[in-house]
Amino acid sequence: MFKIKQNYNPITTSTIYAIVNNLPCAITIIRLSGPLVLKTLNECIDELLEPDSWRTSTLTDIPNPINKCTTRWQPSPNSPTGEDYAELHVFGLRKVVNVLINKFKGLGLKQANRGEFTKRGLDNNKISPKEVIEIASHYGLKIKSSAIDNIKTAFKTTITKLESTNYQNISVKINQLTTRLITLIKTSIKQNNICLVGNTNVGKSSLFNAISKRTRAIVDDVKGTTRDVLKTSFKDFNLWDTPGFDQTNKNSKFITNAWTYIDNAGVIAMVNNNQPLKPFLRIKHKAVIVLIESKSDLIHKLPNQNEVIWTSAYTMEGLPQVINMFKQLTRKTIITPSQITALTLLKKCKLIKNINTKFDVLKTTNQILNKDSDETTTAYNLTNYLCYGK
Incomplete structure (x- = not known):
C-alpha cells in the first residue's frame, strides 16, 4: 500500500482593505480583496448574500440608523482583482468606519497600498498593462x-x-x-506644485480658501495679512499661498521663505484684481505661468482676454475652470x-x-x-x- 502525500497550497496573498473616500462624508466605499473576504463579511454584516450580487445589509455592532450599508460580493476568479472581492457602502462617519477597521485588523487584514487592487488585477490577468497605463493617464500620470x-x-x-x-x-x-x-x-x-503669487490685497488668500473649501488663510482689507506660506494638498496638485510682494516694513524672512516655494513650483499662478500689472517677479526656472484676475463678480460682463481666467472667490465663478486648469498643468511624469x-x-x-x-x-x-x-x-x-x- 502506498501512502499518498497530499500537497496543500498555503494562502500566499494577504487580504487587504481600503477606505476610498476622505472622512467624514455622506457615503464611503470600503473595498476588500483576498481569501478572507467572505469570513470578513460574515463578521461585519447580519446576513451573507449571493455571489455576484448587491444587497442592503445591516452592520453588526453599530447602532441604528447608521448601521445600514449596501454590500457587493464577487468570488474569485470573476472579480476585478481575480480574488474574492467585496465592497461595503456605509455611512461616512468615523464612528462607523473605525468599528469596521478594528474588525478588519482583528481578522488579520492589511490596509492596501496605493494601486494595490489594480496590481492584484494585473497579477491575475484581470486587467492588461495597456489598460493600466490608459487609466493612469486619466489621473494625469x-x-x-x-x-x-x-x-x-x-x-x-x-x-x-x-x-x-x-x-x-x-x-x-x-x-x-x-x-x-x-x-x-x-x-x-516639482511639476505638481502650484504657487499663488501677486501683490498684497489682490485676493490670493480668498482664492486659496475657495479652492481649499475651508478657511486656512486670514482674509482682511489690511495689506500684508498673509505673512507666511500656507499649504494645502489635493490628489492632483499642491497649492501654496504666498505673502504679497509690495509689503513695506515687514519682516524680510517671510518674502525669503516665499521665494523657496516659488523656486520649487511647476506652475506660477499670478493673481491680480483688474489693476495694471507691474512687473515685480523674476522666475529663474521654467515654470508655467498663468494669469488669474480675481474679485471678478460679474464674469459674464467682463471682456474676453486670451490667457486670462476671471474668477470670484465670492460668487465662486471661474473656480471650476481654475481647478481644471491646475489639474491639466500638473500632469506628472x-x-x-x-x-x-x-x-x-x-x-x-x-x-x-x-x-x-x-x-x-x-x-x-x-x-x-x-x-x-x-x-x-x-x-x-x-x-x-x-x-x-x-
Whole structure:
C-alpha cells in the first residue's frame, strides 16, 4: 500500500482593505480583496448574500440608523482583482468606519497600498498593462515623455561616440548626462506644485480658501495679512499661498521663505484684481505661468482676454475652470526606481578612475534606464501613484 502525500497550497496573498473616500462624508466605499473576504463579511454584516450580487445589509455592532450599508460580493476568479472581492457602502462617519477597521485588523487584514487592487488585477490577468497605463493617464500620470526619451537618446549617442573615440572626454560626458538626469528628476518632482503669487490685497488668500473649501488663510482689507506660506494638498496638485510682494516694513524672512516655494513650483499662478500689472517677479526656472484676475463678480460682463481666467472667490465663478486648469498643468511624469538607480550609478561612475571600468558602468546605467520601456514594468510603476482603493 502506498501512502499518498497530499500537497496543500498555503494562502500566499494577504487580504487587504481600503477606505476610498476622505472622512467624514455622506457615503464611503470600503473595498476588500483576498481569501478572507467572505469570513470578513460574515463578521461585519447580519446576513451573507449571493455571489455576484448587491444587497442592503445591516452592520453588526453599530447602532441604528447608521448601521445600514449596501454590500457587493464577487468570488474569485470573476472579480476585478481575480480574488474574492467585496465592497461595503456605509455611512461616512468615523464612528462607523473605525468599528469596521478594528474588525478588519482583528481578522488579520492589511490596509492596501496605493494601486494595490489594480496590481492584484494585473497579477491575475484581470486587467492588461495597456489598460493600466490608459487609466493612469486619466489621473494625469505618465512615465513616457519627450524629456525621458531625450535622456535615453543622449545616453545612446554618448556611448556610441565614446566607443568611436576610444573613450575620449568620458568624464565630461558623464558629468553632462548626470546633470541632465538630475534636471529631469527635479522638474518631474516639482511639476505638481502650484504657487499663488501677486501683490498684497489682490485676493490670493480668498482664492486659496475657495479652492481649499475651508478657511486656512486670514482674509482682511489690511495689506500684508498673509505673512507666511500656507499649504494645502489635493490628489492632483499642491497649492501654496504666498505673502504679497509690495509689503513695506515687514519682516524680510517671510518674502525669503516665499521665494523657496516659488523656486520649487511647476506652475506660477499670478493673481491680480483688474489693476495694471507691474512687473515685480523674476522666475529663474521654467515654470508655467498663468494669469488669474480675481474679485471678478460679474464674469459674464467682463471682456474676453486670451490667457486670462476671471474668477470670484465670492460668487465662486471661474473656480471650476481654475481647478481644471491646475489639474491639466500638473500632469506628472513619474520618476521610476530605474531612473533613480541610473542616477546613483552615474554618480559612482564619476569616482571610478579606470577608463574601461567607467565605460562599462556607463553602459550598465544605460541598460537600467531603458528597462522602463517594457509595458508591464510601466504599468506596475504607475500603480504606486494611483489612489488608495484603486
